[in-house]
Amino acid sequence: xxxxxxxxxxxxxxxxxxxxxxxxxxxxxxxxxxxxxxxxxxxxxxxxxxxxxxxxxxxxxxxxxxxxxxxxxxxxxxxxxxxxxxxxxxxxxxxxxxxxxxxxxxxxxxxxxxxxxxxxxxxxxxxxxxxxxxxxxxxxxxxxxxxxxxxxxxxxxxxxxxxxxxxxxxxxxxxxxxxxxxxxxxxxxxxxxxxxxxxxxxxxxxxxxxxxxxxxxxxxxxxxxxxxxxxxxxxxxxxxxxxxxxxxxxxxxxxxxxxxxxxxxxxxxxxxxxxxxxxxxxxxxxxxxxxxxxxxxxxxxxxxxxxxxxxxxxxxxxxxxxxxxxxxxxxxxxxxxxxxxxxxxxxxxxxxxxxxxxxxxxxxxxxxxxxxxxxxxxxxxxxxxxxxxxxxxxxxxxxxxxxxxxxxxxxxxxxxxxxxxxxxxxxxxxxxxxxxxxxxxxxxxxxxxxxxxxxxxxxxxxxxxxxxxxxxxxxxxxxxxxxxxxxxxxxxxxxxxxxxxxxxxxxxxxxxxxxxxxxxxxxxxxxxxxxxxxxxxxxxxxxxxxxxxxxxxxxxxxxxxxxxxxxxxxxxxxxxxxx
Amino acid sequence: xxxxxxxxxxxxxxxxxxxxxxxxxxxxxxxxxxxxxxxxxxxxxxxxxxxxxxxxxxxxxxxxxxxxxxxxxxxxxxxxxxxxxxxxxxxxxxxxxxxxxxxxxxxxxxxxxxxxxxxxxxxxxxxxxxxxxxxxxxxxxxxxxxxxxxxxxxxxxxxxxxxxxxxxxxxxxxxxxxxxxxxxxxxxxxxxxxxxxxxxxxxxxxxxxxxxxxx
Numbered sequence: 001x002x003x004x005x006x007x008x009x010x011x012x013x014x015x016x017x018x019x020x021x022x023x024x025x026x027x028x029x030x031x032x033x034x035x036x037x038x039x040x041x042x043x044x045x046x047x048x049x050x051x052x053x054x055x056x057x058x059x060x061x062x063x064x065x066x067x068x069x070x071x072x073x074x075x076x077x078x079x080x081x082x083x084x085x086x087x088x089x090x091x092x093x094x095x096x097x098x099x100x101x102x103x104x105x106x107x108x109x110x111x112x113x114x115x116x117x118x119x120x121x122x123x124x125x126x127x128x129x130x131x132x133x134x135x136x137x138x139x140x141x142x143x144x145x146x147x148x149x150x151x152x153x154x155x156x157x158x159x160x161x162x163x164x165x166x167x168x169x170x171x172x173x174x175x176x177x178x179x180x181x182x183x184x185x186x187x188x189x190x191x192x193x194x195x196x197x198x199x200x201x202x203x204x205x206x207x208x209x210x211x212x213x214x215x216x217x218x219x220x221x222x223x224x225x226x227x228x229x230x231x232x233x234x235x236x237x238x239x240x241x242x243x244x245x246x247x248x249x250x251x252x253x254x255x256x257x258x259x260x261x262x263x264x265x266x267x268x269x270x271x272x273x274x275x276x277x278x279x280x281x282x283x284x285x286x287x288x289x290x291x292x293x294x295x296x297x298x299x300x301x302x303x304x305x306x307x308x309x310x311x312x313x314x315x316x317x318x319x320x321x322x323x324x325x326x327x328x329x330x331x332x333x334x335x336x337x338x339x340x341x342x343x344x345x346x347x348x349x350x351x352x353x354x355x356x357x358x359x360x361x362x363x364x365x366x367x368x369x370x371x372x373x374x375x376x377x378x379x380x381x382x383x384x385x386x387x388x389x390x391x392x393x394x395x396x397x398x399x400x401x402x403x404x405x406x407x408x409x410x411x412x413x414x415x416x417x418x419x420x421x422x423x424x425x426x427x428x429x430x431x432x433x434x435x436x437x438x439x440x441x442x443x444x445x446x447x448x449x450x451x452x453x454x455x456x457x458x459x460x461x462x463x464x465x466x467x468x469x470x471x472x473x474x475x476x477x478x479x480x481x482x483x484x485x486x487x488x489x490x491x492x493x494x495x496x497x498x499x500x501x502x503x504x505x506x507x508x509x510x511x512x513x514x515x516x517x518x519x520x521x522x523x524x525x526x527x528x529x530x531x532x533x534x535x536x537x538x539x540x541x542x543x544x545x546x547x548x549x550x551x552x553x554x555x556x557x558x559x560x561x562x563x564x565x566x567x568x569x570x571x572x573x574x575x576x577x578x579x
Numbered sequence: 580x581x582x583x584x585x586x587x588x589x590x591x592x593x594x595x596x597x598x599x600x601x602x603x604x605x606x607x608x609x610x611x612x613x614x615x616x617x618x619x620x621x622x623x624x625x626x627x628x629x630x631x632x633x634x635x636x637x638x639x640x641x642x643x644x645x646x647x648x649x650x651x652x653x654x655x656x657x658x659x660x661x662x663x664x665x666x667x668x669x670x671x672x673x674x675x676x677x678x679x680x681x682x683x684x685x686x687x688x689x690x691x692x693x694x695x696x697x698x699x700x701x702x703x704x705x706x707x708x709x710x711x712x713x714x715x716x717x718x719x720x721x722x723x724x725x726x727x728x729x730x731x732x733x734x735x736x737x738x739x740x741x742x743x744x745x746x747x748x749x750x751x752x753x754x755x756x757x758x759x760x761x762x763x764x765x766x767x768x769x770x771x772x773x774x775x776x777x778x779x780x781x782x783x784x785x786x787x788x789x790x791x792x793x794x
Binding site: 091 | 672673674675676677678679680681682683758775
């Protein structure tokens with residue numbers, strides 16, 4: 001076939017591709033990144049994609065309006081929304097900042113009456129909203145609230161009472177008003193659809209008999225995470241009624257009564273053959289821990305971040321967990337415990353070590369660089385680390401990333417600000433140089449310790465895949481931030497606090513911010529004028545300054561910059577200035 | 580243990596403030612890193628670090644304290660002239676280290692449960708007494724100590740405890756409410772188990788008291 005004719009044939013073939021077939025194909029696409037790409041191909045693909053999309057993920061609730069979303073995607077059944085900037089988790093965002101779910105719910109009720117799932121992170125949700133949700137969507141199946149605020153257990157009671165088809169109720173780490181545990185008793189006696197129940201972070205007692213009956217009725221229950229008030233004696237009664245459990249949050253695990261009750265517990269755990277995830281254990285002791293061993297054979301994720309285990313206890317436990325891929329611990333396990341991790345967990349991909357006494361600098365607790373090194377020798381597949389410590393050296397980090405070059409997430413928190421390498425007294429620049437040079441797949445980085453602009457030069461130069469960067473108490477001048485903004489082609493989120501970066505740094509990113517999700521800078525050297533210039537030059541960015549009481553007029557205390565097609569916020573409180 | 584380098588402490592005596600390089604107007608307290616010399620590997624590091632916030636530490640420290648239960652109060656506000664040489668002391672910096680509230684809450688909860696520092700206060704009522712009292716169970720190491728303290732507090736006497744008969748020879752019986760909500764006789768379980776499960780105390784009097792002992 002001659003080339004000209006071939007071209008014509010190909011051209012015709014593409015434009016007569018039937019939409020119905022295209023939509024059937026596109027329905028299979030789950031990843032929102034893939035869907036974004038598809039929608040950019042051409043108009044007909046854009047349309048086919050938007051009709052076939054059933055789940056929408058909105059990473060910044062102020063980047064778009066409910067109206068725009070509902071116009072583009074008419075068939076949504078599942079929504080994930082994120083609201084406040086991440087630093088609100090650490091009290092850096094004043095209360096009543098915004099990200100209220102209300103206006104979204106009103107739109108959903110009008111345009112998506114068949115909504116099934118809602119997953120919210122860092123949003124403000126009131127009891128009225130929860131009740132509105134419970135009453136507006138007859139097919140509602142899944143509610144997940146992570147790091148949200150504004151509601152109380154009354155709202156949960158409304159959900160339990162009215163959502164007849166609820167399969168998932170996941171209440172994690174929220175700042176809620178825990179008035180009483182009676183919400184659990186609001187599930188009707190004939191209600192049996194629950195598959196996921198997580199109330200681990202609620203502090204009030206629930207009625208145990210009601211919980212027991214609920215677990216009995218819900219034959220498909222796969223995930224059960226109870227709060228600390230459920231005792232070791234009560235736990236077996238739940239376990240035997242939930243044979244399909246794959247994820248368990250155990251409550252306190254405190255053994256109050258003598259060992260004769262222990263056998264019930266052992267029996268119950270012997271039958272837990274399907275567990276892949278274990279958490280809770282907030283009061284566990286060496287006595288009660290062995291009861292768990294039979295259930296650990298298939299565990300891939302163990303969250304011990306509420307359990308103050310000692311190194312020996314952890315070591316004994318890990319022997320029984322050969323399949324572990326993700327492990328979260330408290331630093332009570334110390335370096336010795338981490339050595340046990342290195343010895344027993346060859347498949348480990350993720351390690352998080354949380355501090356027990358983050359504010360107590362006087363007594364030496366916790367983990368050091370040795371523990372981290374030990375893990376890196378034993379767990380070569382490590383790709384995600386979150387490590388809180390009080391001392392670190394450049395050499396240690398270099399060794400660690402040499403052993404584990406596959407890091408995608410490297411979050412190191414040396415807890416004392418501006419702390420240098422404790423052996424050489426030098427800045428920690430070389431440590432992060434090693435990280436970005438060795439770990440070519442690095443997507444997320446959090447830096448700490450004494451750092452000069454050199455760290456940021458390295459990051460800008462080498463971190464080609466970096467998407468999220470968190471910086472605190474670091475850098476020497478504007479040049480540091482300029483290097484990051486000038487390099488890092490895939491940068492999406494930049495969050496900075498207490499660094500000497502000012503207007504020159506802020507404005508050097510003019511070309512970059514529209515390709516990023518957001519920028520946060522608090523307690524840096526940016527001024528109101530700098531922010532005004534940014535706002536003027538880049539009208540499609542929202543440039544917001546949170547003013548703090550008593551601060552200097554010209555200082556921009558907290559700056560939040562994000563791209564948006566929604567225009568400036570209409571619901572901003574008085575302390576948020578939109579420039 | 581490796582203590583974090585206490586820049587401020589070392590330099591109090593040397594008064595390097597007069598000769599240090601600063602990025603900004605003199606007199607302003609900044610949180611910059613100042614004049615770092617790479618060559619100097621000797622003990623006298625030239626890094627002098629200011630650990631306070633900028634001109635208005637108050638503004639940054641107080642605004643967070645309004646609604647959250649953990650407010651971080653800066654020592655810098657106390658007017659201590661050397662305070663700006665101190666490294667960040669306990670709980671001085673808002674939102675640092677970056678740990679979410681629920682984790683901080685659970686540590687404090689744990690400490691309260693275990694009675695570290697905060698004490699284990701339980702209410703004590705006595706039949707016939709006009710008002711309740713509170714005792715810190717953590718203070719006592721054994722039952723005799725607790726019972727003596729209660730005797731002094733309410734001015735009465737409890738007889739001897741016997742496993743078989745409880746406090747039968749006394750007009751009073753100390754009881755407690757445990758985590759399950761049941762009323763138990765004080766003394767049956769080991770002391771350590773008792774202090775973890777005791778939610779409140781009640782000193783029963785008269786026939787009701789003797790009734791318990793007879794069981």
